[in-house]
Amino acid sequence: MRPLYTAGGLAAASSAGLGLAVLMTLTVAGWVAAPHGAFGEDVGEVLRAAVQAWLVGHLVGFGIPGGDVAMLPLGLVVLPGLLLYRAGRRLARNCDLPRLRHVFRAALAVAGPYAAIAGTLALIGQTEAVRPSMLQALVAGFCLAFGAGGAGVLVQMLRDKGIAKRRLLELMPDRPRSLLVGTLSSTGTLLATGVVLFGVALAADLGDAVATTRDLAPGLVGGVLLLLIQLLYAPNAVVFGMAYAVGPGFSVGAGTIVAPTGVSVGALPTFPMLAALPDNGPAPVLSLAALAVPFAAGGLGGVLTQRSAPAVVSEAAPLWGFVCGVTTGLACAALSAAAGGPMGAERLAAVGPSSWQVGLITALEVGLAAAITAWVANWRYYRLHASEAGERAAAPGGGRAPAGGG
Known part of the structure; x- marks a missing residue:
């Protein structure tokens, strides 16, 4: 069994890395298909565009000359959400979490490192024309990782303990x-x-x-x-x-x-x-x-x-x-x-x-x-x-x- 916070950091890094790899593939495909002026001529600019797309997938807005862009595709949240949910389930299998109340700690173990990664990528994605919000990246990264990762941990713990999901409602106050x-x-x-x-x-x-x-x-x-x-x-x-x-x-x-x-x-x-x-x-x-x-x-x-x-x-x-x-x-x-x-x-x-x-x-x-x-x-x-x-x-x-x- 791995220490909880070590496993949480690894889970956060793997989720962010896989999501970035998928979006980088799509960005490169778009760069090949579209005029290069849309993404830039340099491959480094293409990679930076992939980082910006990763941030967009977490509903992180960004500033552009003369205005802001905040209407972002909600469907893109599904990708990091599924990756974090999967990471949460893997975390529950690899760590000793004897009680359901430990779900909160496990969710924090994933959310903290993930928010740090999101904030770092917001700095990497900065250009003269596109300025992602670092504050939004920190908050959105933490909230999404806490929710999706915590859900994955909870589902895996319920399965390991043989508890039906519907019993969660029965445990809540009326x-x-x-x-x-x-x-x-x-x-x-x-x-x-x-x-x-x-x-x-x-x-x-x-x-x-x-x-x-x-x-x-x-x-x-x-x-x-x-x-x-x-x-x-x-x-x-x-x-x-x-x-x-x-x-x-x-x-x-x-x-x-x-x-x-x-x-x-x-x-x-x-x-x-x-x-x-x-x-x-x-x-x-x-x-x-x-x-x-x-x-x-x-x-x-x-x-x-x-x-x-x-x-x-x-x-x-x-x-x-x-x-x-x-x-x-x-x-x-x-x-x-x-x-x-x-x-x-x-x-x-x-x-x-x-x-x-x-x-x-x-x-x-x-x-x-x-x-x-x-x-x-x-x-x-x-x-x-x-x-x-x-x-x-x-x-x-x-x-x-x-x-x-x-």
Whole structure:
């Protein structure tokens, strides 16, 4: 068995190295396929571009002349996340971790070195034109390694000890468990709506997306990379669709809006998946049906919140239902902040949904519906139990047994 912190450092280094190797391969392929001016003529600049791509995969923003770039592909987080999860499982197999509470220490053992590596790479990736944020690199590297690496350690420990994953919920206190279940169900419903909206919109304008791809004429390798980039940005588009369903919508540049109240966009970059955006004018009529989804999500979240932990006092049920809406709003605000951000200077300085608007309106819509359904579900729950108790009392022998004498 290796010492915990030594094994954690090795796990962090191997995860960072493998991720960097994958992105370096893709960057070199793009350098070969594209005009060298896009990456630079020197191989060293190509390698530095790979380091910058690694940082982008951790949602580390960077500054450019005249502005910042913070709208980064959420899909790229999957690569370091999977590598860290795998490293966490290997760490649990190689170290002596007798109790589940040691998961915290194991996650720290991976996250600390990984954050140091991320900060170092942020310094290496600095150029005159591109300036990655070292502070974001440290924070993002630590958070991702702690979450994904800790999850890997926990899953491996549960498997080694023969403990079912569902028992983790049983170990949680009733109220946090109920809020977690309600929040996940409500947020998942909203994200599923975003998937449907984006998928239907792209399918309806697939011809325009194909025509844009032909106009770009990327070639075989370039076409594969273009498709990969769009797949990596697909989670961002799903969050944009979620913001549309909630109500505030999103922008694709300063002074633009795509929302149920109407669509106003100007000239757009030549990018195939942007064909999914609706035309200027009133919003598509069918898309307005999505405005009912936040209330349906709140209804589901309220019922599950009550079912996981029924409120003893009836007045408390709507309160906890509304709290479920607030936590859902916080989750959606965080997703909106991660999915959007500036894409440069001037017009592209504002792209994506407003995190505070999405969070506030989601909390109100989901919270209102969750409060009502939680109150109704809680009332029915205790009414049913009272009825069952009355039936047992009325049944023969259902009363209290007489005291026995001897």
